Amino acid sequence: MRRADRLFQIVQLLRGGRLTTAKTLSDKLEVSERTIYRDIADLIGSGVPIDGEAGVGYLMRAGYDLPPLMFTTAEITALVAGARLIRAWGGAAMAEAAQEALVKIDAVLPEEARDRAAAVPVHAMSMPEMNDELRWRIDALDAATEAHNRLRLSYADADGTPTERNVRPLGLWFWGKVWTLVGWCELRNDFRMFRIDRIKRMETLTRFRPERGKLLSDFYAQEKHRH
Template sequence: MRTERLFHLLQILRGYSCPVKGQVLADRLNISIRTLYRDIATLQAQGADIQGEPGLGYILKPGFFLPPLMLSRDEVEAMMLGIRWVSNYGDSPLAKAAGEALAKISAVLPKETLLSASELPLRVGPPASEEFSSEDLSILRQAIRQERKIEIEYQTGDEEKIQHTIWPFAIGYFTDCRILVGWCENSESYRYFQTNKLLSIHILPVAYSGRYSQLFRKWKLQQTST
């Protein structure tokens, strides 16, 4: 099947760190060079960052491209339910991204699978308030990706406003709230902050020590040991 061949071509390209000649790829796939050129053009049109040209070779740049997948009914239902959950409980940009991802996935799903997915009986309840669905946490996700310190002003339960310098590394999305998790320089400990009580957020021009994944692992280890 052509879908399997395209997937195999991607797997082969992932194994090379430098450009590989088209004829080498064609020989490994047991296809003609003309067919290889068509397959590469197809993958590029679907979003794969394959760079190169005939005679010079091809290389697959790192990215988030997913090749066409063969999914079971349970896998489709799990994926659709997850996207519906993010559409309702992710902050505004994530909810929009979920809809865009669904459109891209729907474009490559077989027709019969797409029909069953649209009729999925598994549903997600609506968020509690419009304020919840309009929240935008893009700045927090940006700080985590860049592993930058942030300065926040936070409103406590007794209406007191406190400033903290945080090393953010995770955001928890729940049905009734969202929680920022980070290392707090002020208290020298891991702290939790409800995002709807963040009065201001400023990304500082300095990176924190280590990777956010390392902070997450240390925090998780602390949770399991207490």
């Protein structure tokens, strides 16, 4: 979890005027109590009205709220439509995060803007192809990309021919009903794109160190030059 997200969550958890211990906050946010103490100090230093002390607990005085987010109509449409698309076509964790994002957007928008968000006419429905296995695989590939974990893929090409590849995952592309993994293929010693629905099995291997010439930015540059 990013630090900015954690600070936001601490403020949310302290709402309501109830005394909350650093241990409770650390358990919920999966960080150390020392990290919570440091975050609380930073929040107090930035003007958030939190009372309490280490070993006793913390509470936030009534009347405090985060500044409202101000979006244009076009921005609201883009945010809501994007979240709905990910909710329908993303991985399981992505879909859950998209739903939470919609709830938070609705909670912080002024009433007029909230009505505009509810009226956005862009919707998305998941299809049978988006089964639980595929959603799990998307999340697993996203996590491996974030952690720089090499993967062993059992893959089938368009003709159904099986192959085994060791891949450095670099990013996920969504083409509309089809997700692909962009990666550095150690067998071909080049960039390759793998349709996620054709991955039969995958195994996490060792971590890799990002190298110049094998980065996602290098792939983009190569594609730009090619086209």
